[in-house]
Amino acid sequence: MSVSPKIQLQQLVDLQKVDDQIFEHKKALADIPHQLDSARSELEEKKRVLKIVTEEIAALQKQRKDLELEVQGENDHMAKAKTKLPAVKTNKEYTAILTEVDTVKERVSKVEDKELEIMEILEVKAKEIPGVEKKCKEEDIYFNEYRQKKETEEKRFKGELEELVVKRKNIADELETVILKRYQKISDSREGGAVAGLQGDICQGCFQHVLPQMVIEIKVGEKIHQCANCLSFLFWDEVPETSVPK
Ligand SMILES: [Zn+2]
Structure with a gap:
């Protein structure tokens, strides 16, 4: 082969340029999954917050339901105690029943206070939901757009990379084997340059x-x-x- 040094050097410069582009393309392609992962974790974080608030509300509603049942039970208890009144014979028995009724009343009042407290918390929590849901929805839209963008990018990079590989082969084929081998050795030892x-x-x-x-x-x-x-x-x-x- 009698290609002039000047031309060979130009080929080396061209080869380096293509190799740099190939390197950049491969790097960009390798980055895409990480970029998608981090965007996905943002979305998952928003969904996690929504799930937590929803679960908190469900737990509070269950607590409220339990308290309601407790009140019902106490009321039944009280009604039962009262039915005993007509059969009462002594003052002592009468007082005992009234004391029992009073105790139940007190318990009911306490449970109802607790229920009220829970209802207030529930109200506050319920107000959080629309905002959290909105953020979740927005993040979902953003993520889907971002993913589409990245998929398009990936396709483009892959296409360009294929072209670059062909271009590289054409340049490499033109080069003297000894020069190409030396170039490759240096290039491999320091990742380009x-x-x-x-x-x-x-x-x-x-x-x-x-x-x-x-x-x-x-x-x-x-x-x-x-x-x-x-x-x-x-x-x-x-x-x-x-x-x-x-
Ligand atoms: Zn030097």
């Missing part, structure tokens, strides 16, 4: 000076060089005039 620009005599991969002779050869493009320090393939990266400090 096998090609670096040379600005002045500074390698942009490691910011070390490069020998003057090498600088000239890279600038002319007559040889393929790697940085002696970081092994990056070096290409001449002209510094724009405006960014050169005076």
